[in-house]
Amino acid sequence: MSVLSMVLIGVLSIIGFCVLFFLSLYGFSFRMRRTSATFINHLIEHDWPAAYRLLATPIQDQVNFEAFVKDMTRRNLDTIAGIDSMSNFSIGISSGSIEPGLRLEDGIYRQIELHLYKESGAWKVIGIETGSAPFPQNLMKRRVRSREPLDDAPHVH
Numbered sequence: 001m002s003v004l005s006m007v008l009i010g011v012l013s014i015i016g017f018c019v020l021f022f023l024s025l026y027g028f029s030f031r032m033r034r035t036s037a038t039f040i041n042h043l044i045e046h047d048w049p050a051a052y053r054l055l056a057t058p059i060q061d062q063v064n065f066e067a068f069v070k071d072m073t074r075r076n077l078d079t080i081a082g083i084d085s086m087s088n089f090s091i092g093i094s095s096g097s098i099e100p101g102l103r104l105e106d107g108i109y110r111q112i113e114l115h116l117y118k119e120s121g122a123w124k125v126i127g128i129e130t131g132s133a134p135f136p137q138n139l140m141k142r143r144v145r146s147r148e149p150l151d152d153a154p155h156v157h
Contacts, residue, residue: 032096033086035123036114040100043072044080056117056124075130077112079105094118095126 035054042051048069052060055068063071072078085101097115104110115127 029091032116032123036098039125040083043077054125056119056126081105
């Protein structure tokens, strides 16, 4: 074998390894994103028992079913009309997070963050961060911090 052939085989091996690595990472994220979408769809349908079953065991041990439903209602997650986006996901071997963009029944867009944990080979929801303000107010706060113009913001006279 010539040196050129050996170098070519080495380069192709490295490229092949990288491709397999990213395909496996995409596979991990696909399952996590699917679990997130399934969880949110259960909230949309008010299928509270199915959504509760997607919570990680440590959460189910701390929060009973009735408290879960009450908390989802308190956070207005009982008014979700649809999922607009799934973005900003990060994933590790056994945990990850994703930020679904939700459209509420009153037309407001709201970004939340779901934290997931791999339990017995399946992704489970271990945390939900909703923030205190719907998306339009968060957008205005970001623009103020970055000094972007607020031309489309409501004016007070």
